[in-house]
Amino acid sequence: MEGQYIKQISIFLENKKGRLAEVADTLSQANINIRALCVADTTDFGIVRLIVDHPDKAYEVLKAAGFTTSATQVIAVEMPDKPGALAKVLNVLRAKDINLEYVYAFIGKRGEYAIHVLRVENTEEALKALAENNIKAIDNDELLKL
Amino acid sequence: MQRKYWNEEIECIDREQLQKLQLERLKWSVQYAYDNVGPYRKQMEEIGVEPGDVKTLEDLAKLPFTDKTHLRDSYPHGRFGAPMKDIVRIHASSGTTGKSTVVGYTRKDIEVWSELAARCFVAAGADENDIVQVSYGYGLFTGGLGAHYGAEHLGAAVVPASGGNTKKQATLIKDFGVTVLACTPSYALHIAETMEEMGIDAQQLPLRVGVFGAEPWTVAMRNEIDRRLGITAHDIYGLSEVMGPGVAIDCEERNGLHIWEDHYIPEIINPETGEVLPYGQKGELTFTSLTKEGIPMMRYRTHDLTSLTIEPCPCGRTHVRMGKILGRCDDMLIIRGVNVFPSQVESVLLEIGALSPNYHLIVDRVGVMDTLEVQVEISDSMFSDKVKRLEELNVMIRKELEGLLGVSCKVTLVEPKTLPRSEGKIVRVTDKRKLHD
Numbered sequence: 001m002e003g004q005y006i007k008q009i010s011i012f013l014e015n016k017k018g019r020l021a022e023v024a025d026t027l028s029q030a031n032i033n034i035r036a037l038c039v040a041d042t043t044d045f046g047i048v049r050l051i052v053d054h055p056d057k058a059y060e061v062l063k064a065a066g067f068t069t070s071a072t073q074v075i076a077v078e079m080p081d082k083p084g085a086l087a088k089v090l091n092v093l094r095a096k097d098i099n100l101e102y103v104y105a106f107i108g109k110r111g112e113y114a115i116h117v118l119r120v121e122n123t124e125e126a127l128k129a130l131a132e133n134n135i136k137a138i139d140n141d142e143l144l145k146l
Numbered sequence: 147m148q149r150k151y152w153n154e155e156i157e158c159i160d161r162e163q164l165q166k167l168q169l170e171r172l173k174w175s176v177q178y179a180y181d182n183v184g185p186y187r188k189q190m191e192e193i194g195v196e197p198g199d200v201k202t203l204e205d206l207a208k209l210p211f212t213d214k215t216h217l218r219d220s221y222p223h224g225r226f227g228a229p230m231k232d233i234v235r236i237h238a239s240s241g242t243t244g245k246s247t248v249v250g251y252t253r254k255d256i257e258v259w260s261e262l263a264a265r266c267f268v269a270a271g272a273d274e275n276d277i278v279q280v281s282y283g284y285g286l287f288t289g290g291l292g293a294h295y296g297a298e299h300l301g302a303a304v305v306p307a308s309g310g311n312t313k314k315q316a317t318l319i320k321d322f323g324v325t326v327l328a329c330t331p332s333y334a335l336h337i338a339e340t341m342e343e344m345g346i347d348a349q350q351l352p353l354r355v356g357v358f359g360a361e362p363w364t365v366a367m368r369n370e371i372d373r374r375l376g377i378t379a380h381d382i383y384g385l386s387e388v389m390g391p392g393v394a395i396d397c398e399e400r401n402g403l404h405i406w407e408d409h410y411i412p413e414i415i416n417p418e419t420g421e422v423l424p425y426g427q428k429g430e431l432t433f434t435s436l437t438k439e440g441i442p443m444m445r446y447r448t449h450d451l452t453s454l455t456i457e458p459c460p461c462g463r464t465h466v467r468m469g470k471i472l473g474r475c476d477d478m479l480i481i482r483g484v485n486v487f488p489s490q491v492e493s494v495l496l497e498i499g500a501l502s503p504n505y506h507l508i509v510d511r512v513g514v515m516d517t518l519e520v521q522v523e524i525s526d527s528m529f530s531d532k533v534k535r536l537e538e539l540n541v542m543i544r545k546e547l548e549g550l551l552g553v554s555c556k557v558t559l560v561e562p563k564t565l566p567r568s569e570g571k572i573v574r575v576t577d578k579r580k581l582h583d
Contacts, residue, residue: 010531012524014561040533044558047531068524068562072531101532119531 004127004137005073007055008117011048012068015041023048023067030061035143036106036117049104051076051117053144074119075126075137081107081114089116089135096129098122115143149273150462152265152300156408157463161456164464167408169203171436176200176209179442182227185220186210186444206411206434207422211445214247217387222248228439235440238286239386239485246286249386250440256295258437262406263296263392269404269463270380270395271355272326274301279319281329281337282360282483283309288390289360289483293328293382296392302326309333312340319353320346326355330483331363331371331379335514338374349376357382359391360483362471362581368400383468387446388433394468399460402467409437412466413445414454417475428453430475431468449476472582479509479575481516484553488574491520494546498539506565510578518555520547523562 013019020039027034027050036051052058055071062069079085086105093100101119108115115138120126127137151157159167177197179186189210190196199208217225226233234253238246251259272278278297282289290308297304305322307315309329315337318324327334334356341348356371359382371379383403384391393410394403405412410433414423417430431450435443451472459467479486488507495503504523509516522543530536536559544557566573 008531010529012529012536012559012561014564019561042533042537045536045560047533047536049531066561066563068526068529070526070529070531101534 006076008074009050013046026065038104152268217247252439255440260295260299264300266395269397276302276325278302278326279305279324288386292390316341328357331358361480397461404465407465507575
C-alpha cells in the first residue's frame with residue numbers, strides 16, 4: 001500500500017477579504033498548478049485544502065509566505081466519470097466501518113475520469129479495503145500524468 | 147428629616163484632630179503588623195525600619211509597600227494578623243496567575259466595614275427609611291456582603307437580590323418600591339435596559355439613589371444612568387485587599403470621593419519611583435489600614451491612577467477626596483466587575499501546549515455589558531486540516547479561560563503574525579470601552 005496516498009496541502013485562513021487570492025498568488029509565483037481545491041468554512045475561519053502538482057514545493061513556499069500550512073495524507077481514487085462511482089467507493093468504506101472526515105472530487109483532463117479525494121481516519125486500512133474491491137488509489141506521480 | 151451624615155462627629159472632624167487620631171492609630175497598626183504578620187516584619191527588617199521609627203505621619207513613607215504579589219506569595223493566610231479563632235469572614239478575589247488574593251476579617255473589622263459602608267449610603271442620600279436592593283454578587287466577592295452589611299447597619303430594609311436574573315431584579319425594584327440600588331454601574335444600565343424592555347417606567351418608581359462601584363465608569367455613563375433610571379448615581383470605591391466597597395464615596399457634590407481617613411491613610415505615589423506625591427498630583431493610589439486586624443495593610447498599591455485633594459467640600463465632610471480613577475498602571479482589566487490579567491490567558495495557552503502563546507484581548511461594551519474576545523494566533527502544532535479539531539480546540543481554550551478568569555469570553559483563532567504588534571511585541575489588550583473621561 002506504501003505510497004498510494006497523495007499529499008494534500010491544508011492552509012488556515014481567517015475569513016478576511018483577499019486571503020485566498022494571496023494563497024493563489026503565492027502558488028502562481030512558484031509556478032505551481034492547483035488541481036483541486038476545497039474550502040471548509042466556519043464563521044471565523046476557513047481551511048483551504050489543495051491538491052497541487054508539486055505538494056512539497058507548495059508547502060515550502062506557503063510556509064515561507066507565513067501561512068499556517070500542513071501536509072496531510074489523503075487518498076485519491078480514480079473512477080469512471082459516470083453515475084454510481086462515488087457511491088461504490090463510499091460503500092466500501094462503510095462496509096469496513098471506516099469514518100470519512102471529508103471528501104471532494106475533481107474531473108481529470110480528458111473528462112473520462114473523476115478523482116475523488118478522501119480524508120479518512122485510518123488511511124492504511126482504507127487503502128487496503130479499496131484495493132480489495134479493485135478500486136485504484138493513485139499517488140502524486142500518477143496524479144501528475146492525468 | 148433626611149439624615150445628612152451617619153457619623154457627623156468623625157466625618158466632619160477638624161483635620162488637625164483627624165491627623166492626631168491617624169498618627170495614634172498608625173503607630174498601633176504598624177506595631178500590630180510587625181508583631182503579628184511575619185512577612186511584614188521581614189519586609190521592615192530588610193530595609194532597616196522598626197515600628198518606633200514612625201513618629202509623624204510623614205514617616206509612613208519609610209515603610210515598605212505591599213503589592214498583590216506579596217499577598218499571592220503568602221497565599222492563602224500568610225498575611226493574616228489575627229489567629230483563625232478571631233477571623234469571622236474570608237473573602238477572595240482573582241489574582242494574576244489564577245491564585246486568589248485571600249483576605250480575612252475579625253468581628254471588629256466587619257463592624258468597621260459596616261460603619262464605613264453605612265457612612266457611604268448616607269453620603270449618597272440614603273437613610274433608615276430606604277429599601278436598598280443589593281444587586282452585587284454575594285459570595286467570595288466583597289461587593290454583595292459589603293453593601294449588605296452597610297445598608298443593614300444603617301437600618302435600611304435590605305433586599306439581597308445578588309447578581310443575575312435581571313428581569314426579576316426589575317420586578318423586585320418595582321413591586322417592593324426599592325428606593326436605593328447598589329450594584330456595578332454597567333449592571334445598573336443593564337437593569338435600566340431590561341426595565342425599558344419590560345415596559346416598566348423607572349421615572350414613575352420611588353427609586354432615587356444609586357450606589358455603584360467595583361468598576362471604573364465615566365461621568366457620561368453616570369449621567370446616562372441618572373437619566374434612564376431617574377436617580378442620582380454615586381460612585382462607591384473599595385477593593386477587597388483594603389476592605390471592600392465603602393472605602394470611599396462621592397457625596398451630594400459628586401465631585402470626588404471622600405476616603406474615610408480615620409481608618410485608612412491614602413497616598414499618591416509615583417508608580418515608577420515610589421516617591422510620595424503632593425495633593426493634586428496624579429499618581430498611583432495606596433492605602434494603609436489604621437485599625438484592621440484580620441489582614442493589616444501597609445501602603446497597599448492599588449495600581450489605580452488618580453489624585454487627592456483636601457480642598458474643603460461644601461458637604462461639610464473634611465475627609466480627603468480622590469478623583470475618578472484615571473486608569474491603571476498595570477495591565478489589570480475589570481470585566482463585568484471581575485479582575486482579569488492578560489497573563490492569565492498566557493498560562494492557559496501554555497497549558498494546552500501552544501509553544502508560543504500569541505494572543506490579544508479585545509474588551510468592548512455591547513449595549514451595557516462588557517464583552518471579552520480572546521484572539522489566539524494559531525501555530526503549526528495547533529493546526530489541523532479538520533474543522534472539527536479546530537472547533538474542539540476553540541471550545542477547549544474557551545472553557546479553560548472561562549474557568550480560570552471567571553468571565554465568559556469568545557475565542558477566535560487567527561492567522562500567525564496578524565495580531566497587532568508594537569516594536570515587535572504583541573499588543574495584549576485593546577479596550578474599546580470608554581471607562582475614563
